[in-house]
Amino acid sequence: MVVDLKEFCGEIVESFQTTQGKSHQISFSSEGNSTQAGADASLLKHTLDNLLSNAIKYSPEGSSIRFTLGRC
Incomplete structure (x- = not known):
């Protein structure tokens, strides 16, 4: 299956942002x-x-998490 990674990852981040609140x-x-x-x-x-989930669990509360989609 062909996946549009930018859209796919963006949706995952949006979902996490909604569930993790502030x-x-x-x-x-x-x-x-x-x-x-x-x-x-x-x-x-x-x-x-x-x-x-691990990034959130092991980062101090209130911190920023960067998720970057890059080319290898």
Whole structure:
């Protein structure tokens, strides 16, 4: 399945921002032009949810979390 990574990640960040309320500010940015990838969307969502959840859990309350989509 082809996934638009910029849109996909943006939706995940928006969902986390809604559920986490004011405890953390999550900023999302995308570098480069190529944002599509062949991926299992369900597995990718689970992985990114886990990474953001850990970032929130191990960051001081009120801190900012940066999520950057970049090219390798």
